[in-house]
Amino acid sequence: MTLTRDEVRHVAMLARLGLEPGEEDFYAEQLSAILAHIDRLREVDTDAIEPTAQVVQVGSRLREDLPEPSLPQERALTNAPETKDGFFVVKAIQESEP
Amino acid sequence: MKRRELSAVELLEDCLGVIEREEPRIHAFVRLSEELARAQAEEADRRFSGDGQVGPLTGIPVAIKDVLCVENVETTAGSQILRGFRPPYESTAVARLRAQGAVFLGMTNCDEFAMGSSTENSGYFPTRNPHDPSRVPGGSSGGSAAAVAAGEAVFGLGTDTGGSIRQPAALCGVVGMKPTYGRVSRYGLIAFASSLDQIGPFTRMVGDAALVLQAIAGWDRRDATSVDRPVDMLSSLERGVEGLRLGLPREYFEAEGMEPGVRAAVERAVLTLERAGAELVDVRLPHTDYGLAAYYIIAPAEASSNLARFDGVRYGARAESAGNLLETYLQTRRGGFGPEVRRRIMLGTYALSAGYYDAYYLKAQKVRTLIAQDFERAFESCDAIVSATSPVVAFPIGAKVADPLAMYVCDVLTLGGNLAALPGVSIPCGTSEGLPVGLQVLAPQWADGMALRVARAYEAASNGS
Amino acid sequence: MIGMEVHAQLSTRSKMFCGCTTDYIGAPPNSTVCEVCLGMPGVLPVANARAVEQVVRTALALECEISRHTKFDRKNYFYPDLPKGYQISQYDMPMARSGRLSLGDREIRITRVHLEEDTGRLLHAGDALETASESLVDLNRSGMPLMEIVSEPDLRSAEEARDYAVELRGILRAVGASEADMEKGQLRAEANVSVRPRGSQELGVKTELKNINSFRALYRAVAYEIERQVRELEGGGRVVQETRGWSESEQRTFSQRSKEFAQDYRYFPEPDLPPLELRPDWVAQLRASLPELPGELRGRLAEQYALSKFDVEQLSQESATARLFEQTVAAGAPPKQAANWIIGNAPTLDAQRLAELIGLVVAGTINREQGVRVLEEAQASGRAPGEVVREQGLAQVSDEAQLGLVVEQVIAENPRAAADFRSGKQQALGALLARVKEATGGSANMRLAAQLLRHRLIQ
Numbered sequence A: 001m002t003l004t005r006d007e008v009r010h011v012a013m014l015a016r017l018g019l020e021p022g023e024e025d026f027y028a029e030q031l032s033a034i035l036a037h038i039d040r041l042r043e044v045d046t047d048a049i050e051p052t053a054q055v056v057q058v059g060s061r062l063r064e065d066l067p068e069p070s071l072p073q074e075r076a077l078t079n080a081p082e083t084k085d086g087f088f089v090v091k092a093i094q095e096s097e098p
Numbered sequence B: 001m002k003r004r005e006l007s008a009v010e011l012l013e014d015c016l017g018v019i020e021r022e023e024p025r026i027h028a029f030v031r032l033s034e035e036l037a038r039a040q041a042e043e044a045d046r047r048f049s050g051d052g053q054v055g056p057l058t059g060i061p062v063a064i065k066d067v068l069c070v071e072n073v074e075t076t077a078g079s080q081i082l083r084g085f086r087p088p089y090e091s092t093a094v095a096r097l098r099a100q101g102a103v104f105l106g107m108t109n110c111d112e113f114a115m116g117s118s119t120e121n122s123g124y125f126p127t128r129n130p131h132d133p134s135r136v137p138g139g140s141s142g143g144s145a146a147a148v149a150a151g152e153a154v155f156g157l158g159t160d161t162g163g164s165i166r167q168p169a170a171l172c173g174v175v176g177m178k179p180t181y182g183r184v185s186r187y188g189l190i191a192f193a194s195s196l197d198q199i200g201p202f203t204r205m206v207g208d209a210a211l212v213l214q215a216i217a218g219w220d221r222r223d224a225t226s227v228d229r230p231v232d233m234l235s236s237l238e239r240g241v242e243g244l245r246l247g248l249p250r251e252y253f254e255a256e257g258m259e260p261g262v263r264a265a266v267e268r269a270v271l272t273l274e275r276a277g278a279e280l281v282d283v284r285l286p287h288t289d290y291g292l293a294a295y296y297i298i299a300p301a302e303a304s305s306n307l308a309r310f311d312g313v314r315y316g317a318r319a320e321s322a323g324n325l326l327e328t329y330l331q332t333r334r335g336g337f338g339p340e341v342r343r344r345i346m347l348g349t350y351a352l353s354a355g356y357y358d359a360y361y362l363k364a365q366k367v368r369t370l371i372a373q374d375f376e377r378a379f380e381s382c383d384a385i386v387s388a389t390s391p392v393v394a395f396p397i398g399a400k401v402a403d404p405l406a407m408y409v410c411d412v413l414t415l416g417g418n419l420a421a422l423p424g425v426s427i428p429c430g431t432s433e434g435l436p437v438g439l440q441v442l443a444p445q446w447a448d449g450m451a452l453r454v455a456r457a458y459e460a461a462s463n464g465s
Numbered sequence C: 001m002i003g004m005e006v007h008a009q010l011s012t013r014s015k016m017f018c019g020c021t022t023d024y025i026g027a028p029p030n031s032t033v034c035e036v037c038l039g040m041p042g043v044l045p046v047a048n049a050r051a052v053e054q055v056v057r058t059a060l061a062l063e064c065e066i067s068r069h070t071k072f073d074r075k076n077y078f079y080p081d082l083p084k085g086y087q088i089s090q091y092d093m094p095m096a097r098s099g100r101l102s103l104g105d106r107e108i109r110i111t112r113v114h115l116e117e118d119t120g121r122l123l124h125a126g127d128a129l130e131t132a133s134e135s136l137v138d139l140n141r142s143g144m145p146l147m148e149i150v151s152e153p154d155l156r157s158a159e160e161a162r163d164y165a166v167e168l169r170g171i172l173r174a175v176g177a178s179e180a181d182m183e184k185g186q187l188r189a190e191a192n193v194s195v196r197p198r199g200s201q202e203l204g205v206k207t208e209l210k211n212i213n214s215f216r217a218l219y220r221a222v223a224y225e226i227e228r229q230v231r232e233l234e235g236g237g238r239v240v241q242e243t244r245g246w247s248e249s250e251q252r253t254f255s256q257r258s259k260e261f262a263q264d265y266r267y268f269p270e271p272d273l274p275p276l277e278l279r280p281d282w283v284a285q286l287r288a289s290l291p292e293l294p295g296e297l298r299g300r301l302a303e304q305y306a307l308s309k310f311d312v313e314q315l316s317q318e319s320a321t322a323r324l325f326e327q328t329v330a331a332g333a334p335p336k337q338a339a340n341w342i343i344g345n346a347p348t349l350d351a352q353r354l355a356e357l358i359g360l361v362v363a364g365t366i367n368r369e370q371g372v373r374v375l376e377e378a379q380a381s382g383r384a385p386g387e388v389v390r391e392q393g394l395a396q397v398s399d400e401a402q403l404g405l406v407v408e409q410v411i412a413e414n415p416r417a418a419a420d421f422r423s424g425k426q427q428a429l430g431a432l433l434a435r436v437k438e439a440t441g442g443s444a445n446m447r448l449a450a451q452l453l454r455h456r457l458i459q
């Protein structure tokens, strides 16, 4: 499978990775080369095979519904690039975003 | 030290001396935590003088891979996007070492978000191999491997997603172990690929690896994938290989890109094990050829999601020039992640996206089932599998940077163990072209003690100790 | 055709995947958060057992099939209120499917019920979303346990959509899964609305309505949207598939996001959480422990107490109301009287005292209006109704001789009304009774007074 520039653009937008000029071609070429190797998976007959998401079977692991202390607000915010009045601050959200 | 011939403070000063001498040459650490280490060493000495509990790791200096959160100590996963991040919490493995009284030297360099096999993809600088500073130490846990190999630390912690402990251990000539998935809590381990990541030790001797694993292993209520099983890494360690059947997978000995010198060293090691009483059996791992392809879908897919949280809102770097939220996301992530991380996020996003999920992600998960079944079948006729850890010795810095696939091939012999959740140890077994070669021992799930036992038997047989 | 997607916050003490308290309303921003619900690097979720149980209980109440094997998935998208860049939700193996909810004689099919986590909240200081230059992020709500209940498009009108949501709230409260207060955001309803020409089998293009904060808003939004779509189609236009918000101030829906940029959520199994097995024996235990549901309660109230449909509806809206009714009857009050008193006066007395009060009225010791005063006094003072009656001398005048004197006096003072009655004007009796009431300061036994009046007038 080879990737087109449009697909590269689409995937980069899904992943919120900015692309710089020329990078569409760069990624199209590199990802296509990797996918050329990965495409050998098609040789394997997996029709009757169940997918494995997790190899180790641990059974249902649930926690008891017990409250524990939260972080103090100041500790929660301490690594943030920008805060105001106890909130994290982000730039305006423009609704035209895909 | 248990005999108290050396105080913890003295041992720390020794390590800091080596660090001062070796760091300019190998760059194993991204940052040192000297102050914390000194306080911990003093505390350890107080424990030795009767003031508190003493364990096998009390007062022992450790190098911690930069992906394991240490409370209030800058932890960055080798990435610029996390520069300055000080976690208000601690990874369980590190917390268990802290409770034992270990001494934290600092955070070691790694490929950014553990993505790589050479530690060249660090967002800071490459680490160099102590055996030849013009060569890579392997990766992604190259910093911890190099620190232990150079004598900067008594032991190290690394993480292994496709071979990231075992491969640098092999290239640096130290012992490295990836436990069974679920053996060590992943809580506080900055995730690369959640279904594959495991934490494990680097040491110079197998027995020390067993001690470290004993200390960090065991169920953790904060990790729902950690397993509540008895942890006994020590009692069978010295039992030798007499009567054990060791499987030799032909596919692993004939792997693509296997260097003749590596193969020769491993074959000599296998003979040593046979002379020590092991029975050698041929086993087959027929889906080996597809392991790399399956791995390079599953790991990037999980990574693309795990790394979505780095958005410049709650922590980490943020692009300041952006005028709106979308621009903030795009620029923060474009500028904060290095090229290999971006490549894998792109690959993983693509593999999960509408129209490609079945062809790539689901297919890879099915192939994963087949690979796990291969191992199950192989272990019906053997107690452990031995092979080379890496098909190649340490390569020159820069040699594989331009060709991602050539780099990925470094993991062909190790990633099967991650896909199948197996424990695996890499132990030095001689040299090729003057550089260390690693012997890999893989055991069935939960037979971590068996992997250590075989590695220990080789260690004993090869240097008579 | 209307399908509903309802999100309900579950009543647990701690959040879905961490130990933070669920008691976040009114808390300072980012003060009920930890590294897990902040989505910090390296942290892992562990699912709350109580939340799982509450979803199963709700699903059983909705007559769903409970999945023996279920799992969590990641729903990937970027938004500042979603700290991890993905929501832990359920995709292809929800905890339950194929249920139903009865609305009178109509049956609404439930497609699925699943468990997920809530997002944080965004505030836009002063300005509207579109024009603010920055937004504020509060993650206190992040990681709250959330249940999603999706219906088939079986609802046919705005009334039904509202009734569906009200009924669902009743069920959630009855099983104790959620407090389901819409104003507090504990219950959030989204309606998928499409119209099609009468008799047509083809599905119309649907729009998704959001921002609905009350049952009334739900009714209005759906009604508005049906009308808007019909107008659009009849005018030769077409309906666009999109998300539309409900504006409370303008009482209309408005376009929020068109589906042209279809979201690609890249769902995949959550590797940090093992799959869940809901064991049939455990499910059977939960089924056996389900309380009476609103539908069952209504059926029983109607049958056991011979109440009217109106009374049943009123009494069954809150389980506490129904409980008070049944206890009051058990304490000796006649059902119809108990229903009237409870519906009409929303008493806060306990059942024992309420029954005592009703008993005083039924026995004729006090009349209805006195009863209301006694009720108020008893509620305010905490004294028993009988005590209030005795202390204030409120017992109504039921003494025939005493009341007879008053009646005669009233007839004498109102000759016109008396004449009217005698000539066949029944209404005149009302005027005379009012005079009797006045003359006794409201304490007359009115039934006896009417008897006496008739008797004297006809003589």
Ligand SMILES: [Mg+2]
Binding pocket: C007, C089, C116, C148
């Ligand atoms: Mg939802």
Ligand SMILES: [Zn+2]
Binding pocket: A070, C015, C018, C019, C020, C032, C033, C034, C035, C036, C037, C038, C143
């Ligand atoms: Zn929390």
